[in-house]
Amino acid sequence: MADGVEDERAGAERRVAERRVAELREQLFVHRSRAIDAAALGELRAAEEKLNEAQRATPSGGGGLILDTSARKDRPVEMMGPSTTGLDVEVRLRMTHVPSATAHLLDASTPLVSFRLKNLVDTARRLRLVSYVEGYSAEAVDCVEIEPTQEATVGQMPTFFPKALREIQEATRASLRVRVDDLDGKVEVERAYPIWLAARTTAYLSVRDPYTGEDVDMTRYLAAWVTPNADEVMKLLRKAAERAPSSFIGYQQDGAKVEEQVRACFEVCKQAGVTYVNSVLAFGAGPEARAQRVRLPRESIANTSANCIDGTVLLASLLEAASLTPAIVVVPGHAFLGWRKRRGADEWDYVETTMIKDHSFEDAVAAARAVANEYEERRALTKRGSSFRRHALDELRQGGVIPME
Known part of the structure; x- marks a missing residue:
């Protein structure tokens, strides 16, 4: 009590x-x-x-149990328990909400499920572990051999079908199926479990691992919304180049020329009428995830409206199309744009994209610098990486986070 x-x-x-x-x-x-x-x-x-x-x-963790064959008194025994199979099997859900827009980019380092298996017999067991989301993914399959009395733990993230995910316009319930097979062909244990698939317009900033109770950072996948090759982005870039024709040469000259290119992109967005709107609500996210509605750059250009992340991925798209290195900077509750000042150098500057319509480029840069300095200092003092995240686009592209269109 x-x-x-x-x-x-x-x-x-x-x-x-x-x-x-x-x-x-x-x-x-x-x-x-x-x-x-x-x-x-x-x-x-x-x-x-x-x-x-x-x-x-606030207490958290210890949840996400899908299947447990142990005969503990505090939970029901599965139909096929360890006395039948010679295995103690525990399967846990590690992500209650799947980000449909970027699920095809995830791998087992961010697992959807994890298996813990213990061999209770005096001979080695060879097992096949299977998980998939019915109708939306291929099967994730791992084969393991477990010696007598030994344990094994395996995480899995099934490969999702991009075409199927593109059809998800609203939060959708789906069925996750997990199975443990003996390699002799006998099904040892099997279970289906409901999960949520988020709408494609929803970006997950973090998801709660129900087992550990920890938040899994998903902000690096915002780079999927940076689409430098979209026709609308290229048209806007051409207009920006007209404002500073001698400057659009990437990193071939000094940092001042780089800043001129960023300024031109900022000003062309102002000229296009891009206005800040606080439209962040994402339905179906639930308490286990932090999510935000994010527009693709072409949508922000067409609607002339953008929240902080919309504006950041729009300007990042323009800079990446201009052969510069932008960064998505995420601090608690906010995001803004960074850019590398010289090729290959760890030198960065920043601009506040929510100030495009009503403020000068100089004011927007000063505001972003102040926020960046505050949160970088806080990260150094607290050792919490979540205080300040600067996701350089060139590094994310090398890591496989590619544009969604």
Whole structure:
């Protein structure tokens, strides 16, 4: 009873802290009713630290159980338990919500399911582990050999079919199927379990691993929305080049020429009428995931509207098309654009894309620099990588995060 009261209190404190952080972020990054200065960023820092403490005090983890053949008293025994199969099998769901837009880019390092198997007999067992999402993926298959009394743990992420995922316009329920086969051909255990597939317009910033209770960072996959070869992006780039025809030469000259190219891209988006809108709601995300609706650059150009991530991937698309190296910079509750100042150098500058319509390029750069400095310093002090993430597009492309169109 006491534990339940403590859990309820911890949850209430977390919700209060979440509301305060959301209020401050809106003042600074959405409505811009306060200047981004040391005092305001310091107040936000204190509120976010309080939220971090509240989140650490909230119990989590230990969930996601799909299948367990152990005969423990606190859970039902599977129809085919260890006395029948000679195996102790535990299968856990590691991701309750699958990001449909980028699922085809994921692999076993970000598992959808994990198998834990223990051999209870005095001979080695050779097993085939299978998982798939019915109608949406191929089978993920691993074969393992387990010596007597030994254990093995395997994570799997099935390969999703891009064509099937493109049809998902709203959050969709799907069936995950898992199976453990003896290589002699006998099915040892099998189970189906419901999961969510997110709409393609939804970008997952993180998903909660129900087993560990930890948030899995998904922000690097925002690079899939950076589409430098889209016709609409190339048309806008040509207009930007007309503003500074002698400057659009990539990294062939000094950093000042690089900044001129970024400025021209910023100004051409202003000329196109791109306006900041705070449209971040994503239906079907649930409490286990942090998600945001993200428009492709061609959609932002056509609709002349963009939230912070929309504007960031739009400008990143223009810079990548101009043979520069942009970066998607993510801090708690916000995103903005970075760019590499010289080829191959770890030197970066930043611009705030939510300020395209109503502010000068110089003001947008100053605001982004202030936020970047604050959160980089915070990452150094706290050792928390989530405080400041700078995803360089050239590195992400090498890692297989390719444009979705």
